[in-house]
Amino acid sequence: MQSKTLTGGQALVRLLANYGVDTVFGIPGVHTLELYRGLPGSGIRHVLTRHEQGAGFMADGYARVSGKPGVCFIITGPGVTNAATAIGQAYADSIPMLVISSVNHTASLGKGWGCLHETQDQRAMTAPITAFSVVALSTADLPELIARAYAVFDSERPRPVHISVPLDVLSAPVEWDWSNEVVRRPGRGVPSAEALEQAVAKLASAKRPMIIAGGGALLAADALQRLSTQLAAPFFSSVAGKGLLPVDHPLNAGSTLCVEPGWQLISEADVVLAIGTEMADTDFWRERLPLSGELLRVDIDPRKFNDFYPCTVALQGDARQTAEALLECLPSTPRNADAAIQKVAALRQAVSAGHGPLQSIHQAILDRVAAELPANAFISSDMTQLAYTGNYAFHSHAPRSWLHPTGYGTLGYGLPAGIGAKFGAPQRPGLVLVGDGGFLYTAQELATAVEELDSPLVVLLWNNDALGQIRDDMLNLDIEPIGVLPRNPDFAALARAFGCTVTQPQNLDELQTDLRNGFKRNGVTLIELKHACVC
The missing domain is CATH 3.40.50.970 (Thiamin diphosphate (ThDP)-binding fold, Pyr/PP domains)
Known part of the structure; x- marks a missing residue:
């Protein structure tokens, strides 16, 4: 009679289903068989890709449209190196991706025995392009590591996570069934009251405020539209933030900070509110935006506050919640937006004519x-x-x-x-x-x-x-x-x-x-x- 004890691979798949995973992208291999043993009856759809890089890119596209982490099942060694480019892309663009791979037996790790698909240190290959890369050394490690991954996705800058599971851990029976142990997932919160007060004072007194929003603000569209209207602030987005304002909104300057008319307009701002954007040169096609005014930055990643664009006020927190908190404190009467609307209209004309x-x-x-x-x-x-x-x-x-x-x-x-x-x-x-x-x-x-x-x-x-x-x-x-x-x-x-x-x-x-x-x-x-x- 077949034992009903779950293997580490089976329990891991069930745990992912309980975290809401409905699709995984990958190619089955001799080193991932225990993961595939767990798929039937799990409710998770497996999509067979034709290359591991394709699996990573598919997981990236899945995450960008759904807002949920994209998940890959990848084999040891060449599967991981094939997927590394896609992992790097997700890392650069702050896309939540969970990469589950196998790795050789625990006893062989780092010993150079010449095992199939062996690498000297698989974890180290993805460490620079992930929020964290780790090896699960026992079945009991798996629920903790998955919980840690989702904590990154839900409360930090959402970058890829790579969990390598040795072959003996994948096939080992679990000591207890932890596949239903979905932990409470943290949120992001709002900045300190002091930081909010400082930002409100800067925005309220600004003569020419403007907004730049990025992919970290995708859930804040309604609040950002109200904020732009209330402040009479031209609204720019990065490429990742396209679509945050309606196309026909008169203050929508679009993703034009990568062309000369956009650079010229942002240079006129006396206060810029940058929300959920890395403000990287790949967003703007130039080394540095010509910012002459004060910069207020809203970001979940505190490392962004003093990088290439040091800010006057640092607001660490969730983009939507922070935008809503600013709205609550700002004067409720919208400013006269005629001048700002004319500048945005001139910008649009200049982009087309250019x-x-x-x-x-x-x-x-x-x-x-x-x-x-x-x-x-x-x-x-x-x-x-x-x-x-x-x-x-x-x-x-x-x-x-x-x-x-x-x-x-x-x-x-x-x-x-x-x-x-x-x-x-x-x-x-x-x-x-x-x-x-x-x-x-x-x-x-x-x-x-x-x-x-x-x-x-x-x-x-x-x-x-x-x-x-x-x-x-x-x-x-x-x-x-x-x-x-x-x-x-x-x-x-x-x-x-x-x-x-x-x-x-x-x-x-x-x-x-x-x-x-x-x-x-x-x-x-x-x-x-x-x-x-x-x-």
């Missing part, structure tokens, strides 16, 4: 996308010139609707992240914006998309037959272009081989029709748009 020839082509494509994109859709974008323009020129109607690998800048992100987002929000149509170079990094994940998805995912492949940005950078620096004009495959034939519906529009009108039809079609549609067709 497009170069290439950006004008991108804008024409993005306009057709906007015309057909369903209201509840999301866009997952890769590191491609079309997306770089979209970062500031495309208007998102809601948070968690524009997924972009901002901080780490990883090629190959767009497709698997878009697939993962479909599992995080199955009811939302998805669009992937990807260039020909980045597409070939993770094109194999089309197999996962076709196999698993039964609702619309449209992949818009922008094919300029080049590593366009690097080619242009070389030319601008008077460097002879080398390695930037690859010979591409027949993308249409490749996509059909995976089972996608494929179109190749010859002009923008055909593109718009293909987009419309793609969003009506359940399944995966690849639209290959060549640069020559829209020039």
Whole structure:
């Protein structure tokens, strides 16, 4: 008779289900069999990816649209190193991700015995790109480590966590069933009363206040809209914060701090409230914003208060709760916003008028996308010139609707992240914006998309037959272009081989029709748009 005693792997899967995990991304291997023993009957859906990097990117996309941690099951050694790029991307962009991997038997760790998939120190490989990386040395360690991971996700800056579980721990019987022991999960709280009082005084006396919000403020949209209105403050967002204000809000300056008109406007602020944003150079495309006024920073991470942008007032706490606390203390009568509204309108005009020839082509494509994109859709974008323009020129109607690998800048992100987002929000149509170079990094994940998805995912492949940005950078620096004009495959034939519906529009009108039809079609549609067709 089969024993009913749970193994460490089985109990761990049950524990994850009790924490609300409904989907895991991964590829089963000889070192993760005990995790897979636990999946049947757990209520957790397993999504088979075609590469561990794809599993990590899918978990990232899942987390960005759902707000829940994305979870991966990864094998020892090569599985971990394959996933490391995706873990690094999630770390750079503060995305909650739980990576559960196996590791060799406890007795062999660090001894160089030549075991299958052996590394000298697996934990050390992911330590620099995680909130913490740890090895579970017994089954009793597992509930404590999972609780610690969720404490990071819920109360700290939400970065990836990697837990390595030795093979003998995965297969060992648990001494007691701890799989239902979900601990109380901490919150983030509000800043001190003193800090709030100082911030309110600065904002109330400001002549030209402005707001910058980022991915840490995605749950604060309502409060931020009221704060912008009450202060008559132009509202900027980072790329991660796109959609926090309605597109037509007259104070919405969008994600334009990466172009000259945005830099000019923010330089006029006498007080800037930065909330839930790292204020990194990857957000602004320049080393330093021209801030001449006082800076008030709201962040859960105290290390941000005295980094590249030291602040006048540091407000450590949750973005939504802090914004609401500020609103309670500020004068309730909104200021006259006429001057601020005029400045934002002038900014929008300047951004549109400032497009170069290439950006004008991108804008024409993005306009057709906007015309057909369903209201509840999301866009997952890769590191491609079309997306770089979209970062500031495309208007998102809601948070968690524009997924972009901002901080780490990883090629190959767009497709698997878009697939993962479909599992995080199955009811939302998805669009992937990807260039020909980045597409070939993770094109194999089309197999996962076709196999698993039964609702619309449209992949818009922008094919300029080049590593366009690097080619242009070389030319601008008077460097002879080398390695930037690859010979591409027949993308249409490749996509059909995976089972996608494929179109190749010859002009923008055909593109718009293909987009419309793609969003009506359940399944995966690849639209290959060549640069020559829209020039």
